[in-house]
Amino acid sequence: MTQHELTEMPSCEDSVYHRYAAASQEREAALCCPIEYPRDLLSVIPQEILERDYGCGNPTPFTSEGETVLDLGSGGGKMCYILSQIVGRQGRVVGVDCNREMLALARRHQQTVADRLGFSNIDFRCGLIQDLRLDLELLGRELKQHPVHDPSSWLTLRSVEERLRRDHPLIADESVDCVVSNCVLNLVRQQDRRQLFAETFRVLRRGGRAAISDIVSDESIPEELQLEPELWSGCISGAFREDQFLAAFEEAGFHGVTIAKRQSEPWRTVQGIEFRSVTVVAYKGKQGPCLERNQAVVYRGPFKSVEDDDGHVYSRGERMAVCDKTFHLLRKPPYTGHFDGIEPRVPVPVADAKPFVCRPSKLRESHETKGDGYRETTQAPTDCGGKSCC
DSSP: OOHHHHHHSOOHHHHHHHHHHHHTTSOOGGGOOOOOOOHHHHTTSOHHHHHTOOOSOOOGGGOOTTOEEEEETOTTSHHHHHHHHHHOTTOEEEEEEOOHHHHHHHHHTHHHHHHHHTOOOEEEEEOBTTBTTOOHHHHHHHHHHSOOOSHHHHHHHHHHHHHHHHHSOSSOTTOEEEEEEESOGGGSOGGGHHHHHHHHHHHEEEEEEEEEEEEEESSOOOHHHHTOHHHHHTTSTTOEEHHHHHHHHHHHTOEEEEEEEEOSSOSEEETTEEEEEEEEEEEOOOOSOOEEOSEEEEEOOSSSEEEOTTSOEEEBTSEEEEOHHHHHHTTSTTSTTTEEEEOOSSOOOGGGOEEOOOOSOOBOOHHHHHOTTOOOOOOOOSOOTTSOOO
16 A cells, blocks of 8 residues: 555544444445344334344343443444433433534434433533543533634643543543443554543442443454544444453453454454454442451462462462452452351451551461451350251
């Protein structure tokens, strides 16, 4: 490809916008993998939206009733309308997309779906998923009043953007229980991806989670393929390499990063590179001080040992010393059922707890939880209430 051809080509962002704008008017099969959704959740959604749905997975099962859920790249709104029914009347759904045509399609049917459900709990907002502080509709109003026509007005616009991010954020800090997305992260420019994951982490409440379906590759994608706008907008050349996709969650501060679903056969193969759909679930909540409260956990197996995202190693069947934060973390999803927690016989008040040194991993001796002076002896039970005692 010559330099002239490269100059004349539309950018990947332009290609994404125009291709999805066109896809909001007429279905394009090449933009999606076949996905099955529960039929009862589709019955209230207008056919026009069902026909304009594009994605590669279904992260909706990882949401619950009453939650606030954010859908990144909500497109025509299909997943938001599904989520609306899952979270219910007490829950809330926010869809974010920067494509005006897709937003118009989603908003056009809001009242129809609300009438069918008997409640309204969806809000569609205009913004970039890698910049969830900036409300593009508010920015548009500012631009009408103060159009950019020279470098000076452009510098003023930058100040306006920062004011909007600060005073009127599109999505507030720690305001969401679950962030979902369906085959959209791969459309974001490479230089914006660190910010994309940081923004996802920022908006989640402590204990919240991200459930992301996207296309990944089994090899690094050559630069010449990344420069092809058609392949980028088709969810191919912008795909994350699978291991790097998981690492991006960890680098952003998530823990318990889990591949919840992985397509065994590739969706497409280009120049020998396989592209497939995965759904990843990752959790927020391991941040904070490490306090010593004489707690321990026992890893049940089946592996001889495992290592968590902070480098703690848990040996099967052994009492491993942990801080108070980790002790409670390992008793929640996605670790539920893998660890038994051991509390000290005499609890250590949080106010009296000293800092816990997390590394290196160490055993918790039995006397630390029972107490040095513990010498109790119990009698063998004579009656097990009709049940076997051992």
